[in-house]
Amino acid sequence: MKKFNSHRVFKRNNIEPGGKGEYVLYWMQINRRFHYNFALEYAVGWANKLNQPLLILEAFSCDYPWATARTHTFMIQGMKEHCNYALEQKLNYISFVEQEAGQYDYLLKKLSENASVLITDEYPVFIMRKRNERYPKELNLPYYTIDSNGLIPLGLTQKDPYSAYLFRKIMQKNFIDAYTNPPKKNPLVDLRNRDKIQVPNTIFENLPDGNKALYDIEDFVSGLKINQEVKPLEWHGGRTAAHGMLGQFIKNRMLEYGDKRNDPDERKTSNLSPWLHFGKISSYEIVNAVLDYQPLEWDLDKITYNNGSSGGFFNGNSNIDGFLDELITWREVGFHFAYHRSDYDKFESLPNWALETLNEHRNDPRNWNYTYEELENSQTHDEIWNASQRQLKKEGIIHNYLRMIWGKKVIEWTPDPETALQNLIDLNNTYAIDGRDPNSYSGIFWCFGRFDRAWQERPVTGKLRYMSSENTRKKVKLREYLRTYSQ
Numbered sequence: 358m359k360k361f362n363s364h365r366v367f368k369r370n371n372i373e374p375g376g377k378g379e380y381v382l383y384w385m386q387i388n389r390r391f392h393y394n395f396a397l398e399y400a401v402g403w404a405n406k407l408n409q410p411l412l413i414l415e416a417f418s419c420d421y422p423w424a425t426a427r428t429h430t431f432m433i434q435g436m437k438e439h440c441n442y443a444l445e446q447k448l449n450y451i452s453f454v455e456q457e458a459g460q461y462d463y464l465l466k467k468l469s470e471n472a473s474v475l476i477t478d479e480y481p482v483f484i485m486r487k488r489n490e491r492y493p494k495e496l497n498l499p500y501y502t503i504d505s506n507g508l509i510p511l512g513l514t515q516k517d518p519y520s521a522y523l524f525r526k527i528m529q530k531n532f533i534d535a536y537t538n539p540p541k542k543n544p545l546v547d548l549r550n551r552d553k554i555q556v557p558n559t560i561f562e563n564l565p566d567g568n569k570a571l572y573d574i575e576d577f578v579s580g581l582k583i584n585q586e587v588k589p590l591e592w593h594g595g596r597t598a599a600h601g602m603l604g605q606f607i608k609n610r611m612l613e614y615g616d617k618r619n620d621p622d623e624r625k626t627s628n629l630s631p632w633l634h635f636g637k638i639s640s641y642e643i644v645n646a647v648l649d650y651q652p653l654e655w656d657l658d659k660i661t662y663n664n665g666s667s668g669g670f671f672n673g674n675s676n677i678d679g680f681l682d683e684l685i686t687w688r689e690v691g692f693h694f695a696y697h698r699s700d701y702d703k704f705e706s707l708p709n710w711a712l713e714t715l716n717e718h719r720n721d722p723r724n725w726n727y728t729y730e731e732l733e734n735s736q737t738h739d740e741i742w743n744a745s746q747r748q749l750k751k752e753g754i755i756h757n758y759l760r761m762i763w764g765k766k767v768i769e770w771t772p773d774p775e776t777a778l779q780n781l782i783d784l785n786n787t788y789a790i791d792g793r794d795p796n797s798y799s800g801i802f803w804c805f806g807r808f809d810r811a812w813q814e815r816p817v818t819g820k821l822r823y824m825s826s827e828n829t830r831k832k833v834k835l836r837e838y839l840r841t842y843s844q
């Protein structure tokens with residue numbers, strides 16, 4: 358791997374690769390794609406070095422927090438697409454959807470016994486973070502995690518960035534290196550040893566058919582002990598759908614992104630977050646595709662370091678430049694923050710000024726106090742909030758601008774900030790198809806002051822940036838939105 362990308366490689370235990378096993382194991386946890394994937398590229402590199410075949414394991418557990426029929430369906434759709442691709446390409450690929458807790462763990466451990474080295478995805482939040490802390494100690498083989506999450510490698514920052522402005526400076530200094538050291542489009546073409554791996558049958562004798570989920574996804578999912586109230590979406594969880602969405606965005610919405618992205622009625626944002634979350638598409642591919650639409654005379658030489666300001670960096674079409682700032686700066690500041698902070702999901706991780714002001718106003722009387730169930734069922738006095746929550750429940754997403762109001766208001770309407778935070782995390786991660794992501798925590802904690810500064814003081818929310826539904830109504834177009842989500 359080139360020097361710049363060495364900042365993506367993390368050796369997680371002290372066991373040295375001796376090449377004693379029969380294959381290299383690539384465990385696909387979150388960046389679930391065969392293309393533009395640094396982790397897969399690294400695994401192919403090890404397989405070539407040891408002259409061994411590569412075994413790819415893609416599995417899915419059933420007992421993760423906030424497990425729903427919605428997430429399960431989306432994920433399994435992606436796995437089904439992978440299965441077909443792997444068959445066509447004659448890959449050593451195992452897909453396994455767990456039916457009872459423990460089966461996934463058993464399979465991983467068994468497959469690790471005959472592997473020389475294990476490569477998996479670096480990911481700074483949720484169960485992947487926990488697994489990457491636990492398994493390197495439990496499994497007796499060299500364990501590497503590789504960061505294929507974004508443009509700026511996680512190993513490049515020294516500490517958690519406290520603002521987007523600070524992270525943007527780092528992004529601006531490193532963008533050209535990152536862009537010119539991309540992941541390979543199809544790393545598997547370099548794989549030299551194509552031997553068929555004979556996984557012992559005894560492993561599977563103790564497991565149910567791991568592909569059962571793929572035959573009839575709806576039927577399979579409906580039989581699991583997960584939250585069945587949160588229904589599957591119309592969006593398909595595969596890579597083909599991700600590319601379809603990217604194509605539609607570029608064709609129909611991108612060149613109006615700057616002016617109209619905040620207007621819910623316009624629906625001009627990319628809608629790519631669900632596929633970015635499950636790693637079905639890489640942010641490099643998106644950057645590369647949209648840069649093709651910069652004005653004809655634009656090239657990388659037009660880029661000027663701008664000391665962390667959002668404008669005046671790409672110096673191309675302002676809509677494209679604005680979109681790239683969201684996709685790179687705003688998306689990745691959350692990954693880098695969580696990477697450096699194991700308390701990324703804890704109230705105490707807020708900046709000191711935010712903790713102080715929230716504590717000072719802890720006992721202020723609240724005008725409204727809603728329970729989790731009332732929030733969940735859109736039973737507040739606020740039409741805009743209720744509509745946003747309905748969109749979340751029905752469509753698994755909230756328009757970005759309204760997502761901020763949605764988060765901010767809950768702080769005013771719950772007895773204390775810790776309850777507000779927990780309610781938001783639970784609502785977001787249960788219903789949002791892009792939930793359980795570093796950006797779930799960036800977005801929610803931003804409402805509480807993360808990456809922000811102190812503003813004028815008010816009751817309850819103290820010095821947090823204040824947002825009101827009345828202003829939102831004046832500022833953005835949402836008449837149609839309110840009609841659509843009126844019940």
Ligand SMILES: Cc1cc2nc3c(=O)[nH]c(=O)nc-3n(C[C@H](O)[C@H](O)[C@H](O)COP(=O)(O)OP(=O)(O)OC[C@H]3O[C@@H](n4cnc5c(N)ncnc54)[C@H](O)[C@@H]3O)c2cc1C
Nearest residue numbers: 626627628629630683684687688757764791792796797800
């Ligand atoms: C309370 C709250 C909760 C949020 N929860 C999530 C979540 O669970 N998952 C999630 O991916 N994002 C979350 N966000 C961030 C943001 O709202 C979404 O990323 C964005 O709305 C996704 O829609 P899009 O793909 O059409 O975005 P676009 O506007 O098309 O932007 C392209 C990409 O840039 C990134 N991006 C855009 N805006 C932001 C932002 N404000 N912060 C971080 N990254 C951004 C996303 O990866 C997005 O897909 C949350 C924000 C708030 C305020």
